[in-house]
Every structure is written in C-alpha cells, then in structure tokens.
Amino acid sequence: MSTKTADAQVAIANPALTATKVNPGASLPIGKVLKPLGAFFRGFAIIFIIIGLWEAFPRFGWIDPFLLPRFSDVVTGFFTLLKTGEFFKHFNVSIARISSGFFGGLCLAIPIGIFMGWFKTFEEYVNPLVEACRNSSVLTLYPIFILLFGIGEQAKIAIIMWGTTWVVLLNTIAGVKNVDSVLIKSARSMGVGDLTLLWKVILPAATPSIITGIRLGAANSILILIAAEMIGSNSGLGFMIFYFEARYAIPEMYAGVIFLALMGVTVHEILCRVESYLTSWHEKSIYFGT
C-alpha cells in the first residue's frame, strides 16, 4: 500500500516517468482487477482440486469408500454432529483445556521472560536448562505428567502449559534482551527510572518478539491438546476423532480432522492479525512483493 503511494508520488514528481509508464491498450486495469483475485485463486485452487478428487475417487470406486468416504458424506457427517450436539460436548471440553493451559503458560512465561531478559546474569544460569526443556519432545514427558497429575484434567492442562511456556519464554527473553541500547540510552538521558523504562521502552520494543512467541505457542498448544486427548481421555476433540475411528464412523472422523485443521488456520490467522496490528510501526520490507 505504502509502496504504491510512494510510486504515485514519484510519478507526480517526475512527469517524464509518467509519460514513459503509459501503457498502450487497456490491459492495465484488467491486470489490476485480476492480480488480487489471482492470489486468492492461487491459494484456493489446489484446495478445490483436492476436494474434487476426494469426491471423485470414492464415487467412481477408485478407492474403497470405507477408507475414504466421499467429501459430501464427510460434510453431512459434520452437520449431523452439530445437530446431535455431540460435537459441542467435545469442543467445549477441548476449549476449556486449551485456554487454561495456553493462557496459564503465557501468564507464567511472559513475566518470567521479562525478568530473565532484564537480569542477564540470571539468564546465563538458566538458559541451558530452558533450551533443554524446549527441545525435549513434549509428548515423551506426558507419562511423567500422568504420573504426577493423574489422568484427569490437570495432566492435560499442565502438558499444554509446558508446551506453550518455553517458546514464549525464549521469545520474551530475546525480545527484552535485544532492545536497541540506543533507545535505552535515550530514555535514560531523560532521567527515566527502571519501572518507567520497562513500561515505556522495553516492553513496547519487545512486543514483536513476544507476539511471535505467542503465535508459536498457540500452534504448539493445539498439537499437544489433541495428542493428550488421544492418549488418555474420554472427551475432547482428539478423543472424538479416535472414538469415531474405533466405531467405524469414518465420515465423522474425517469431519473432526478437517475441523481441527480449520481451527488451527483460524487461530494462526487471528494471531497474525493481532501481530500486525500491534507491530504496525515495524519497518516493513519493501523488497518483497505482496
């Protein structure tokens, strides 16, 4: 957007440029209309083709319809689940788990991360530990969590928290630690104290990094939620998918899988919007096209 305005300004400032830029024929307006539409189609064309193939393969008997039911049956199955309310039962349970685990993780990770980023020596002591925790596969720890918390809600919430915490923590530390020292010097020269510096300079400067951590943490927490529900549970979306598979309710199983994919995309999309809203001041590279 801004680059376009800049182009326009250049064009106004330099009439010679406009003259050479004039295109014979009306191809330009059409191109302008098609360009954004084109991007839209490029993204969805593949998905539509896959849906078409999905519908065609079982319909024409190219694949066993029991293993891969027709896409239309999957959609019907999903609406049946909505109608009977079975879907919402599991959905609500999953949302409750993920929100307590995810937000619990944030409440833990962000303050501790700010503290660790601020006190660099402390960070040096604990950094290897944090790295080890982040890089250990979360699900291998699940047996320990079950051992400690039982197979109830606590273990699931705790493991989601675990999966959220480390990536948010590391990004928060990095954000706080990498604040441009010139900005700190500038604020200090105005006699700013520690708390004001934290609130007015360090936190805003670290926001992009923290938000990136939150986005990664959210993706993690969905993955862990489903896995945890598949391992030891009798409710939730992860359980629901396994349950339908065990009962040979294959269209419903696929409906659950697709719903989770859509949920993941939606959460990612929302967080990207939040990120770009909160960091609109960030210098955007003009060297990559939109």
Add this chain to the structure above:
Amino acid sequence: MDSLIAPPATPEGAVTKIEFRNIQKVYRVKKENGGGYDDFVVLKDFNLDVYAGEFLTLVGPSGCGKSTLLDLLAGLIPLSGGEIRIDGRIIDGPAMDRGFVMQAYALFPWLNVQANVEFGLTIKKVPKKERRAISGHFLELVGLTAFANRYPHELSGGMKQRVAIARALAFDPEVLLMDEPFAALDAQTRETLQDELLDLWEKTGKTVVFVTHSIDEAVYLADRIAVLASNPGRLIELVNIKLSRPRQGSRGSAEFGWIRHKIWRYLQNDEGGQEPIPELGVPNVAEVIDSRAAL
C-alpha cells in the same frame, strides 16, 4: 589573528553554566595476555567552563574522549575523578535539565512523530492538552507539522534528526548535548540542519555542547571550539570563533578557511602540544583582515 580566533579569555558578562573540574575517566580493560586488568585512561585532567547560552563544539580525533565527555555530562556514566557542575550543582545522574541528541536518532519506533516529541513531557507528567500544544510548537519549529502522525520508519534521516532535536527541546532543558548528530547525514542535509540548528539555538537561547569530528562543522557552528587530543583524552586548545553570524555562505571565505586550517594544525600538532604553529604561507593575519576589508 586575534580578530578571528583568540585564546580563551572569559568574555565580558559571560555567566558560567557548566564547569568541568579535573575530569578523569578510566576504563578497566582485561589484559590481552591472561589475567589482571589494565587501566585505560580515556580522559585526563580535563578542565573547561561552558558559558550560558553559548554554542560550544568539542572537536578531536576518535578516541579523544569527546563522546565520553558528553555521556559524563549527561550523567549516563560515572566519573573516575573530578566533578561536573551545572549552575553550581554537582551532576550525579541524568536529569531533564539536559537534553541529549544522538547520531543514531534513537526515536522510539512504536511511537509516531508527535508521541516521540512528547516522550519527555509524558515522563514529566505534563497534562495531555499542554503536551499537544508544546509538541505542536516544536514540530512547527522544525517544519514537521505535516508529519505529526507518521512513524519514524516513514521518515528520512534528516527528518528523524529534526524529530530527535524537537524531542530534546520539548521538555525545555537548559543545556542541549549533541553527539555527532549530523554525522550520518548526506552533505546537503547536514548543512541544512546546521543552519536550522543555529536558528533554533538563537530562538531558544539554550546552551549547546556539540561533539563532532568535522572541523568544518565545528567552525561553522561554534562560538568556541574545544580541541581535544587522544591518548589520553585531554584539552589541547580552546578557540574563540569570531566569525559574524549569520554564517550562511561563509564557508568559502578566506577567514573560514584560515580558522579551519588553524584548528587542523592544532590537531596535527597534538603530540608536542605547545609548539608554535608555523605560518605556512596561507593568508596571514594581515591578509585576512585586508581581505575582510575588501569584502
């Protein structure tokens, strides 16, 4: 010679604003070959008085401690010895009686231009209405009223530095500290900003302490130039610049060239310090005065 540059003599009616007394600054650096520390003397026995309302430039080679001197004056780093006073009060930390402008602009990228200018006022807890009025006034002074709602990344280097100057002036400090503020700008923008700065200085009456490594810039701006030498950083010469103001177009003049050359010779001679500077065949005093008379 005395008509253009003169040894430091307290001008009549001058009031001392800043006093540097026996300034020492020593950094401890790790020895290269193994254990222990070496003391690296950045500044040694530095003494200087800065007068109220004057434009003083500090010029010298890199490593002469001129930026350190400014950080000390800002209260950002501790002294190893001596004391700095402003209006007789000893400096023990940063405060809003001094405004700092850096080469790297240091604008807060998440705040728009107006909010950047108001930053110090927010710290001072000035009410919003008053803040708006003050930031509006200073944005007008630096000619950026139309850019109040832009963000720093949308501005050119020159515009960013104007914002930084407006921000430093907005909370009404008594002294403006400038650390090579124009060094990162292109030559044309630099000259424009020098003129704008002189204009602002005349309008606001602030005392300015301006660090630069450019002799040309130092001569163009200053009432007085403090020439520093390195290893250890120390004052070698104080020069009164008696070029009349405004100085637009004076850069090409013989007087300007002569003073610039004189300062350059001081910097060349910093080893011996006291050696007289030979007269080099460039216009001598009489000639300079003659050429002025001719103008």
